Amino acid sequence: MKSFLPSVLILGGILAFSLWNCAAMTAHTERWSGQLEQVAELAGEEDWSGAETALEESYRDWSSHQTLLHIVERHDSVDDAEAMYRRASAFAKEQEASEFQAELADLRDQLRLLAEMERFSIKNIL
Amino acid sequence: MATAFLRTVILYFLIMFGLRLTGKRQIGELEPSELVLTMMISDLATVPMQDFGIPLLAGVIPILTLLALSMLLSQLSLKNLRFRALLCGVPTLLIDQGRICQEAMRKNRFTIDELLEELRSQGYCDVKAVKYAVLENSGQLSILPWPREQPPSARQLHHPVEDDISLPLILINDGRVLRSNLKKCGKSEAWLSQQLAARGFSSPRQVFLLTITGDDTIDYLPKEETP
Numbered sequence: 001m002k003s004f005l006p007s008v009l010i011l012g013g014i015l016a017f018s019l020w021n022c023a024a025m026t027a028h029t030e031r032w033s034g035q036l037e038q039v040a041e042l043a044g045e046e047d048w049s050g051a052e053t054a055l056e057e058s059y060r061d062w063s064s065h066q067t068l069l070h071i072v073e074r075h076d077s078v079d080d081a082e083a084m085y086r087r088a089s090a091f092a093k094e095q096e097a098s099e100f101q102a103e104l105a106d107l108r109d110q111l112r113l114l115a116e117m118e119r120f121s122i123k124n125i126l
Numbered sequence: 127m128a129t130a131f132l133r134t135v136i137l138y139f140l141i142m143f144g145l146r147l148t149g150k151r152q153i154g155e156l157e158p159s160e161l162v163l164t165m166m167i168s169d170l171a172t173v174p175m176q177d178f179g180i181p182l183l184a185g186v187i188p189i190l191t192l193l194a195l196s197m198l199l200s201q202l203s204l205k206n207l208r209f210r211a212l213l214c215g216v217p218t219l220l221i222d223q224g225r226i227c228q229e230a231m232r233k234n235r236f237t238i239d240e241l242l243e244e245l246r247s248q249g250y251c252d253v254k255a256v257k258y259a260v261l262e263n264s265g266q267l268s269i270l271p272w273p274r275e276q277p278p279s280a281r282q283l284h285h286p287v288e289d290d291i292s293l294p295l296i297l298i299n300d301g302r303v304l305r306s307n308l309k310k311c312g313k314s315e316a317w318l319s320q321q322l323a324a325r326g327f328s329s330p331r332q333v334f335l336l337t338i339t340g341d342d343t344i345d346y347l348p349k350e351e352t353p
Contacts, residue, residue: 003201010194014187075179 021072022118029115032062033108039088040104043097051100052092059085073114081110133182137171140186144193159213163196214263221259224272234261245269292340301331301349311338 035058042051062085069078084107091100117124144167167189174185203210218230220241231241241259244267250256258270273282280287295307297318308318318330321344327333334349 003204004198007194007198007201010190011198014191014194018187071181071183073181074184075181 018118019120022120024068025072025115025118028065029111032058032111035061036104036108036111039092040101043092043100043104048092048095052089055085055089055092059089069114072118074117077110077114077117081107081114084110133178134175136182137175137185137189140189141167141171144189159199160196163192167192217263217268218261219258220261220267221253221256224254224257226253230261236261241267250275290341294337294339294345296335296337298330298333298336298346300334303330313338 035054039051039054039058042048042054062081066078084103088100088103088107091103170185170188170192174180174182199213203213218227218234220227220230220234220236226238226241230236231238242253245251245253245256245259248267248269250269250271255271255275256269257272258268260268260270262268295311296304297307297311297313298304303315303318305315308315322328322330322333322336325346327348330336332349334347336344336346338344
Protein backbone atom coordinates (compact mmCIF):
# COMPACT_ATOMS: atom_id res chain seq x y z
CA MET A 1 0.00 0.00 0.00
CA LYS A 2 2.94 2.30 0.77
CA SER A 3 4.02 2.29 -2.88
CA PHE A 4 0.61 3.66 -3.93
CA LEU A 5 0.86 6.56 -1.50
CA PRO A 6 2.72 9.19 -3.61
CA SER A 7 0.41 8.87 -6.63
CA VAL A 8 -2.74 8.67 -4.49
CA LEU A 9 -1.59 11.73 -2.52
CA ILE A 10 -0.93 13.72 -5.71
CA LEU A 11 -4.29 12.74 -7.22
CA GLY A 12 -6.09 13.42 -3.93
CA GLY A 13 -4.31 16.77 -3.59
CA ILE A 14 -5.30 17.81 -7.11
CA LEU A 15 -8.92 16.74 -6.53
CA ALA A 16 -9.04 18.59 -3.19
CA PHE A 17 -7.56 21.72 -4.76
CA SER A 18 -10.06 21.52 -7.64
CA LEU A 19 -13.01 21.17 -5.24
CA TRP A 20 -11.71 24.03 -3.05
CA ASN A 21 -11.21 26.18 -6.16
CA CYS A 22 -14.76 25.44 -7.33
CA ALA A 23 -16.20 26.35 -3.89
CA ALA A 24 -13.99 29.45 -3.54
CA MET A 25 -14.85 30.76 -7.02
CA THR A 26 -18.56 30.20 -6.42
CA ALA A 27 -18.38 32.03 -3.07
CA HIS A 28 -16.37 34.95 -4.48
CA THR A 29 -18.51 35.45 -7.58
CA GLU A 30 -21.74 35.17 -5.58
CA ARG A 31 -20.43 37.86 -3.20
CA TRP A 32 -19.44 40.16 -6.10
CA SER A 33 -22.79 39.54 -7.79
CA GLY A 34 -24.60 40.42 -4.55
CA GLN A 35 -22.58 43.64 -4.28
CA LEU A 36 -23.45 44.52 -7.89
CA GLU A 37 -27.12 43.79 -7.24
CA GLN A 38 -27.00 46.36 -4.44
CA VAL A 39 -25.28 48.81 -6.78
CA ALA A 40 -28.07 48.28 -9.34
CA GLU A 41 -30.74 48.91 -6.66
CA LEU A 42 -29.04 52.14 -5.56
CA ALA A 43 -28.80 53.30 -9.18
CA GLY A 44 -32.48 52.38 -9.64
CA GLU A 45 -33.31 54.69 -6.72
CA GLU A 46 -31.28 57.48 -8.43
CA ASP A 47 -28.70 57.37 -5.57
CA TRP A 48 -25.74 57.79 -7.92
CA SER A 49 -23.13 58.69 -5.29
CA GLY A 50 -24.16 55.65 -3.23
CA ALA A 51 -24.05 53.45 -6.34
CA GLU A 52 -20.62 54.80 -7.28
CA THR A 53 -19.23 54.16 -3.77
CA ALA A 54 -20.71 50.64 -3.63
CA LEU A 55 -19.28 49.88 -7.08
CA GLU A 56 -15.84 51.15 -6.00
CA GLU A 57 -15.96 48.91 -2.94
CA SER A 58 -16.95 45.93 -5.05
CA TYR A 59 -14.12 46.76 -7.51
CA ARG A 60 -11.63 46.95 -4.61
CA ASP A 61 -12.81 43.54 -3.38
CA TRP A 62 -12.53 42.15 -6.95
CA SER A 63 -9.05 43.66 -7.41
CA SER A 64 -7.75 42.12 -4.16
CA HIS A 65 -8.35 38.65 -5.69
CA GLN A 66 -6.64 39.33 -9.01
CA THR A 67 -3.67 37.02 -8.29
CA LEU A 68 -5.91 34.05 -7.46
CA LEU A 69 -8.12 34.79 -10.47
CA HIS A 70 -5.16 34.93 -12.83
CA ILE A 71 -3.79 31.66 -11.42
CA VAL A 72 -7.01 29.66 -11.82
CA GLU A 73 -9.00 31.36 -14.58
CA ARG A 74 -8.36 32.10 -18.25
CA HIS A 75 -6.82 35.56 -18.35
CA ASP A 76 -9.12 36.87 -21.10
CA SER A 77 -12.23 36.05 -19.03
CA VAL A 78 -10.80 37.92 -16.03
CA ASP A 79 -9.72 40.84 -18.25
CA ASP A 80 -13.24 41.04 -19.76
CA ALA A 81 -14.79 41.31 -16.28
CA GLU A 82 -12.17 43.92 -15.32
CA ALA A 83 -13.07 46.00 -18.40
CA MET A 84 -16.79 45.72 -17.53
CA TYR A 85 -16.12 47.01 -13.99
CA ARG A 86 -14.28 50.02 -15.45
CA ARG A 87 -17.01 50.70 -18.04
CA ALA A 88 -19.71 50.45 -15.33
CA SER A 89 -17.74 52.89 -13.21
CA ALA A 90 -17.56 55.35 -16.14
CA PHE A 91 -21.34 55.05 -16.74
CA ALA A 92 -21.98 55.64 -13.01
CA LYS A 93 -19.93 58.85 -13.17
CA GLU A 94 -21.95 60.00 -16.20
CA GLN A 95 -25.19 58.80 -14.52
CA GLU A 96 -26.23 56.94 -17.67
CA ALA A 97 -28.96 54.79 -16.10
CA SER A 98 -29.80 52.41 -18.97
CA GLU A 99 -26.18 51.87 -20.07
CA PHE A 100 -25.14 51.39 -16.43
CA GLN A 101 -27.81 48.76 -15.73
CA ALA A 102 -26.97 46.90 -18.95
CA GLU A 103 -23.24 46.91 -18.09
CA LEU A 104 -23.97 45.65 -14.55
CA ALA A 105 -26.12 42.84 -15.97
CA ASP A 106 -23.28 41.87 -18.36
CA LEU A 107 -20.76 41.99 -15.52
CA ARG A 108 -22.88 39.76 -13.28
CA ASP A 109 -23.28 37.33 -16.15
CA GLN A 110 -19.52 37.33 -16.74
CA LEU A 111 -18.93 36.63 -13.02
CA ARG A 112 -21.43 33.77 -13.17
CA LEU A 113 -19.50 32.34 -16.13
CA LEU A 114 -16.21 32.57 -14.19
CA ALA A 115 -17.66 30.34 -11.46
CA GLU A 116 -19.42 28.14 -14.00
CA MET A 117 -16.12 27.31 -15.73
CA GLU A 118 -14.67 25.85 -12.51
CA ARG A 119 -17.76 23.86 -11.54
CA PHE A 120 -17.82 20.05 -11.59
CA SER A 121 -20.72 19.45 -13.93
CA ILE A 122 -21.57 17.11 -16.78
CA LYS A 123 -21.88 20.19 -19.01
CA ASN A 124 -18.31 21.23 -18.29
CA ILE A 125 -16.83 17.73 -18.42
CA LEU A 126 -18.44 16.82 -21.70
CA MET B 127 9.27 37.43 -22.25
CA ALA B 128 10.07 36.87 -18.57
CA THR B 129 6.77 35.00 -18.27
CA ALA B 130 7.70 32.70 -21.16
CA PHE B 131 11.14 32.12 -19.68
CA LEU B 132 9.90 31.30 -16.17
CA ARG B 133 7.01 29.16 -17.40
CA THR B 134 9.38 27.17 -19.64
CA VAL B 135 11.82 26.64 -16.75
CA ILE B 136 9.03 25.50 -14.39
CA LEU B 137 7.46 23.16 -16.96
CA TYR B 138 10.83 21.74 -18.02
CA PHE B 139 11.81 20.79 -14.48
CA LEU B 140 8.31 19.49 -13.72
CA ILE B 141 8.38 17.18 -16.76
CA MET B 142 11.97 16.07 -16.20
CA PHE B 143 11.18 15.27 -12.56
CA GLY B 144 7.93 13.54 -13.49
CA LEU B 145 9.43 11.40 -16.24
CA ARG B 146 12.31 10.52 -13.91
CA LEU B 147 9.71 9.21 -11.45
CA THR B 148 8.03 7.08 -14.11
CA GLY B 149 11.23 5.16 -14.91
CA LYS B 150 14.53 5.04 -16.71
CA ARG B 151 13.53 3.69 -20.09
CA GLN B 152 14.46 5.38 -23.33
CA ILE B 153 11.92 6.51 -25.94
CA GLY B 154 12.74 3.52 -28.19
CA GLU B 155 11.86 1.12 -25.38
CA LEU B 156 8.61 2.76 -24.33
CA GLU B 157 5.45 0.71 -24.26
CA PRO B 158 2.47 2.16 -26.15
CA SER B 159 0.87 3.60 -22.97
CA GLU B 160 4.17 5.24 -21.97
CA LEU B 161 4.67 6.68 -25.45
CA VAL B 162 1.16 8.17 -25.38
CA LEU B 163 1.86 9.62 -21.92
CA THR B 164 5.11 11.23 -23.11
CA MET B 165 3.45 12.69 -26.20
CA MET B 166 0.49 14.04 -24.22
CA ILE B 167 2.73 15.62 -21.59
CA SER B 168 4.95 17.31 -24.15
CA ASP B 169 1.88 18.64 -25.95
CA LEU B 170 0.26 19.87 -22.72
CA ALA B 171 3.42 21.66 -21.67
CA THR B 172 3.79 23.67 -24.86
CA VAL B 173 0.35 25.33 -24.61
CA PRO B 174 0.86 27.41 -21.42
CA MET B 175 4.49 27.96 -22.47
CA GLN B 176 3.37 29.90 -25.54
CA ASP B 177 -0.07 31.22 -24.64
CA PHE B 178 0.16 33.60 -21.67
CA GLY B 179 -3.64 33.92 -21.61
CA ILE B 180 -3.85 30.43 -20.17
CA PRO B 181 -2.90 30.02 -16.51
CA LEU B 182 0.20 27.92 -15.88
CA LEU B 183 -1.92 25.75 -13.62
CA ALA B 184 -4.01 24.71 -16.64
CA GLY B 185 -0.89 22.93 -17.93
CA VAL B 186 0.54 21.82 -14.59
CA ILE B 187 -2.60 20.10 -13.28
CA PRO B 188 -3.15 17.81 -16.30
CA ILE B 189 0.57 16.96 -16.38
CA LEU B 190 0.64 16.10 -12.67
CA THR B 191 -2.60 14.11 -13.05
CA LEU B 192 -1.19 12.11 -15.97
CA LEU B 193 2.07 11.41 -14.14
CA ALA B 194 0.28 10.39 -10.95
CA LEU B 195 -2.11 8.14 -12.89
CA SER B 196 0.79 6.58 -14.75
CA MET B 197 2.60 5.93 -11.44
CA LEU B 198 -0.55 4.47 -9.92
CA LEU B 199 -1.19 2.17 -12.90
CA SER B 200 2.41 0.97 -12.99
CA GLN B 201 2.26 0.20 -9.24
CA LEU B 202 -1.02 -1.68 -9.79
CA SER B 203 0.52 -3.62 -12.67
CA LEU B 204 3.44 -4.58 -10.41
CA LYS B 205 1.06 -5.99 -7.82
CA ASN B 206 -1.46 -7.67 -10.12
CA LEU B 207 -0.47 -9.88 -13.06
CA ARG B 208 -3.91 -9.75 -14.69
CA PHE B 209 -3.91 -5.96 -14.53
CA ARG B 210 -0.39 -5.90 -16.00
CA ALA B 211 -1.54 -8.06 -18.90
CA LEU B 212 -4.54 -5.78 -19.42
CA LEU B 213 -2.47 -2.59 -19.27
CA CYS B 214 0.70 -3.64 -21.08
CA GLY B 215 -0.45 -6.68 -23.05
CA VAL B 216 1.45 -9.96 -23.20
CA PRO B 217 4.32 -10.98 -25.51
CA THR B 218 3.07 -12.96 -28.51
CA LEU B 219 4.79 -15.78 -30.34
CA LEU B 220 4.82 -15.01 -34.08
CA ILE B 221 7.11 -17.93 -34.94
CA ASP B 222 6.81 -21.02 -32.77
CA GLN B 223 9.21 -23.94 -33.37
CA GLY B 224 9.92 -22.54 -36.83
CA ARG B 225 6.23 -22.31 -37.74
CA ILE B 226 4.67 -18.92 -38.51
CA CYS B 227 1.61 -18.37 -36.28
CA GLN B 228 -0.77 -16.77 -38.77
CA GLU B 229 -3.57 -16.33 -36.24
CA ALA B 230 -1.25 -14.44 -33.85
CA MET B 231 -0.03 -12.28 -36.75
CA ARG B 232 -3.62 -11.45 -37.72
CA LYS B 233 -4.51 -10.58 -34.11
CA ASN B 234 -1.53 -8.24 -33.85
CA ARG B 235 -2.04 -6.82 -37.36
CA PHE B 236 1.51 -7.87 -38.25
CA THR B 237 1.96 -8.49 -41.98
CA ILE B 238 4.26 -11.11 -43.45
CA ASP B 239 6.24 -8.28 -45.10
CA GLU B 240 6.83 -6.65 -41.71
CA LEU B 241 7.90 -9.99 -40.23
CA LEU B 242 10.35 -10.65 -43.07
CA GLU B 243 11.67 -7.08 -42.78
CA GLU B 244 12.27 -7.55 -39.04
CA LEU B 245 14.01 -10.88 -39.64
CA ARG B 246 16.23 -9.36 -42.35
CA SER B 247 17.10 -6.38 -40.13
CA GLN B 248 18.35 -8.86 -37.51
CA GLY B 249 20.37 -10.82 -40.05
CA TYR B 250 18.01 -13.70 -40.89
CA CYS B 251 17.04 -14.02 -44.55
CA ASP B 252 15.27 -17.35 -44.11
CA VAL B 253 12.28 -17.96 -41.83
CA LYS B 254 13.48 -21.55 -41.42
CA ALA B 255 16.53 -20.29 -39.51
CA VAL B 256 14.29 -18.96 -36.73
CA LYS B 257 12.96 -21.16 -33.94
CA TYR B 258 11.04 -18.49 -32.04
CA ALA B 259 10.06 -14.90 -32.85
CA VAL B 260 8.38 -13.03 -30.00
CA LEU B 261 6.51 -9.77 -30.48
CA GLU B 262 7.31 -7.91 -27.25
CA ASN B 263 4.99 -5.44 -25.49
CA SER B 264 7.24 -2.59 -26.65
CA GLY B 265 6.53 -3.61 -30.28
CA GLN B 266 10.04 -4.98 -30.80
CA LEU B 267 10.53 -8.42 -32.27
CA SER B 268 12.88 -10.76 -30.35
CA ILE B 269 14.31 -13.51 -32.51
CA LEU B 270 15.77 -16.78 -31.26
CA PRO B 271 17.35 -18.87 -34.04
CA TRP B 272 17.68 -22.64 -34.05
CA PRO B 273 20.90 -23.77 -32.29
CA ARG B 274 22.28 -25.02 -35.63
CA GLU B 275 22.11 -21.42 -36.93
CA GLN B 276 24.10 -19.96 -34.02
CA PRO B 277 27.83 -20.04 -33.32
CA PRO B 278 28.43 -22.69 -30.62
CA SER B 279 29.11 -21.49 -27.12
CA ALA B 280 31.95 -22.72 -24.94
CA ARG B 281 29.44 -24.69 -22.88
CA GLN B 282 28.05 -26.42 -25.95
CA LEU B 283 31.58 -27.35 -26.95
CA HIS B 284 32.28 -28.57 -23.38
CA HIS B 285 35.29 -26.27 -23.35
CA PRO B 286 36.36 -24.98 -19.92
CA VAL B 287 36.77 -21.19 -19.90
CA GLU B 288 38.29 -18.91 -17.30
CA ASP B 289 36.00 -16.25 -15.88
CA ASP B 290 38.16 -13.17 -16.44
CA ILE B 291 35.36 -10.65 -16.88
CA SER B 292 34.83 -8.12 -14.14
CA LEU B 293 33.15 -4.76 -14.17
CA PRO B 294 35.69 -1.94 -13.99
CA LEU B 295 35.01 0.51 -11.17
CA ILE B 296 35.73 4.19 -11.83
CA LEU B 297 37.97 5.67 -9.14
CA ILE B 298 38.82 9.01 -10.81
CA ASN B 299 36.38 10.73 -13.12
CA ASP B 300 37.66 13.91 -14.82
CA GLY B 301 40.09 14.70 -11.98
CA ARG B 302 37.59 13.92 -9.19
CA VAL B 303 38.09 11.00 -6.82
CA LEU B 304 34.95 8.89 -6.40
CA ARG B 305 35.30 8.06 -2.72
CA SER B 306 32.22 5.81 -2.65
CA ASN B 307 33.77 3.55 -5.35
CA LEU B 308 37.11 3.62 -3.53
CA LYS B 309 35.34 2.36 -0.41
CA LYS B 310 33.42 -0.22 -2.45
CA CYS B 311 36.65 -1.86 -3.68
CA GLY B 312 38.21 -1.69 -0.19
CA LYS B 313 40.97 0.81 -1.03
CA SER B 314 42.04 3.96 0.79
CA GLU B 315 42.96 7.42 -0.49
CA ALA B 316 46.54 6.78 0.64
CA TRP B 317 46.64 3.70 -1.60
CA LEU B 318 45.27 5.78 -4.50
CA SER B 319 47.93 8.49 -3.94
CA GLN B 320 50.57 5.77 -3.95
CA GLN B 321 49.24 4.37 -7.23
CA LEU B 322 49.14 7.83 -8.78
CA ALA B 323 52.71 8.61 -7.66
CA ALA B 324 53.88 5.31 -9.14
CA ARG B 325 52.44 6.46 -12.47
CA GLY B 326 54.02 9.90 -12.27
CA PHE B 327 50.99 11.92 -11.10
CA SER B 328 51.14 14.27 -8.16
CA SER B 329 47.37 14.87 -7.94
CA PRO B 330 44.13 13.15 -9.05
CA ARG B 331 43.39 16.34 -11.02
CA GLN B 332 46.01 15.22 -13.57
CA VAL B 333 43.99 12.08 -14.35
CA PHE B 334 41.00 12.07 -16.69
CA LEU B 335 39.87 8.50 -15.98
CA LEU B 336 41.17 5.78 -13.67
CA THR B 337 39.47 2.43 -13.29
CA ILE B 338 40.15 -0.73 -11.31
CA THR B 339 38.92 -4.23 -12.13
CA GLY B 340 38.17 -7.11 -9.76
CA ASP B 341 41.73 -8.49 -10.09
CA ASP B 342 43.19 -5.04 -9.15
CA THR B 343 44.19 -4.16 -12.71
CA ILE B 344 44.39 -0.39 -13.03
CA ASP B 345 43.72 1.42 -16.30
CA TYR B 346 44.14 5.16 -16.58
CA LEU B 347 43.97 8.04 -19.00
CA PRO B 348 45.95 11.23 -18.24
CA LYS B 349 44.16 14.52 -18.50
CA GLU B 350 45.09 16.57 -21.56
CA GLU B 351 46.29 20.12 -21.08
CA THR B 352 43.60 22.70 -21.94
CA PRO B 353 44.84 25.06 -24.67
